[in-house]
Amino acid sequence: MEPLVEIKNLGKKFGEKYAIKDLTFSINKGEIFGLIGPNGAGKTTTIRILCCLISPTEGSARIGNMDISDQNDTQKIRKIIGYVPDNVGLYEQLSAYENLLFYGKLYDYPERELEANIEKYLRIVDLWDERNKPVGTYSKGMKQKVALARALVHEPSLLILDEPTANLDPESSKNIRDLILDLKKEGRTILFNTHNLDESQRICDRVGILKTTIRAIDTPNNLKEKYGSEKLIVVRIDGVVESIIDSLKNSGFSVLTNNGNDLTIESTGNSDENQAIIDVVNRAGGKIKSINEVTSSLEDVYIRLVEGEKK
Numbered sequence: 001m002e003p004l005v006e007i008k009n010l011g012k013k014f015g016e017k018y019a020i021k022d023l024t025f026s027i028n029k030g031e032i033f034g035l036i037g038p039n040g041a042g043k044t045t046t047i048r049i050l051c052c053l054i055s056p057t058e059g060s061a062r063i064g065n066m067d068i069s070d071q072n073d074t075q076k077i078r079k080i081i082g083y084v085p086d087n088v089g090l091y092e093q094l095s096a097y098e099n100l101l102f103y104g105k106l107y108d109y110p111e112r113e114l115e116a117n118i119e120k121y122l123r124i125v126d127l128w129d130e131r132n133k134p135v136g137t138y139s140k141g142m143k144q145k146v147a148l149a150r151a152l153v154h155e156p157s158l159l160i161l162d163e164p165t166a167n168l169d170p171e172s173s174k175n176i177r178d179l180i181l182d183l184k185k186e187g188r189t190i191l192f193n194t195h196n197l198d199e200s201q202r203i204c205d206r207v208g209i210l211k212t213t214i215r216a217i218d219t220p221n222n223l224k225e226k227y228g229s230e231k232l233i234v235v236r237i238d239g240v241v242e243s244i245i246d247s248l249k250n251s252g253f254s255v256l257t258n259n260g261n262d263l264t265i266e267s268t269g270n271s272d273e274n275q276a277i278i279d280v281v282n283r284a285g286g287k288i289k290s291i292n293e294v295t296s297s298l299e300d301v302y303i304r305l306v307e308g309e310k311k
């Protein structure tokens with residue numbers, strides 16, 4: 001596989017504090033790559049460096065044969081990237097059509113082709129009929145679609161999206177995910193940031209788990225295999241209390257999460273472990289409503305790699 005983006009030992013300090021440190025990874029041509037991590041993990045910083053909006057303090061990044069730190073390459077890099085920032089950044093008084101025309105002209109795209117592309121992408125995001133209304137009157141989902149169309153009018157080969165479905169309802173989120181998958185089919189490379197593990201699991205070829213440094217990088221399935229427990233047991237208890245969790249821990253069970261109703265416990269693989277769990281919970285005064293075995297999710301991997309250190 002041929003890499004389009006190659007990041008080596010990339011670091012960015014704001015004052016004395018590293019927003020990102022020692023990032024080394026590449027993104028292959030035609031792949032959907034998800035950068036996932038908690039608030040303040042450095043996801044936006046990474047994206048802004050790749051878009052040549054801020055400079056790194058350490059390391060390097062190349063896009064194709066261009067170097068983000070070489071002033072002569074900056075314009076060329078911007079032309080092959082389509083960027084959707086987290087705040088979409090559209091002109092609210094202008095219509096969708098006018099927004100796209102304005103941005104397309106910034107890329108010196110020939111006007112006739114630009115007009116054809118505006119129509120193509122506004123149709124793809126299903127907003128052609130609404131094209132002449134001011135963007136200020138659009139819903140969040142519609143604005144996100146305009147921002148996506150805007151990022152595509154100059155036919156970039158690399159699309160970079162900062163939390164493309166944040167704050168959208170499930171249907172709008174699905175529309176955006178379907179569009180991303182269609183863009184991959186056209187051969188584009190897509191990098192996006194998200195907090196949404198389910199989303200990254202559904203559409204990403206690979207994900208990088210970021211918290212200042214890259215904690216892990218692989219396909220969602222490989223991450224689950226490498227870092228997830230093979231099997232988890234979810235016990236629904238009528239009101240989980242700390243004493244039940246303590247009893248389970250004292251009996252050698254590893255309790256991974258507690259949401260107030262359900263405890264997720266790492267399976268030991270022993271054939272009689274369900275009965276053992278029931279006995280411990282009963283002795284501690286808990287009332288079990290159900291007990292189920294599940295395979296681990298990307299969320300479990302994420303919790304281990306990112307949040308586990310808090311415990």
Ligand SMILES: Nc1ncnc2c1ncn2[C@@H]1O[C@H](COP(=O)(O)OP(=O)(O)OP(=O)(O)O)[C@@H](O)[C@H]1O
Pocket residue numbers: 014018019037038039040041042043044045046
């Ligand atoms: N311009 C800036 N000046 C100072 N600190 C900054 C600046 N931009 C980002 N930071 C800091 O860098 C760290 C990483 O921020 P960044 O926005 O990249 O994280 P993120 O993963 O995108 O978070 P979120 O999911 O909340 O958007 C944070 O601690 C943030 O406060």
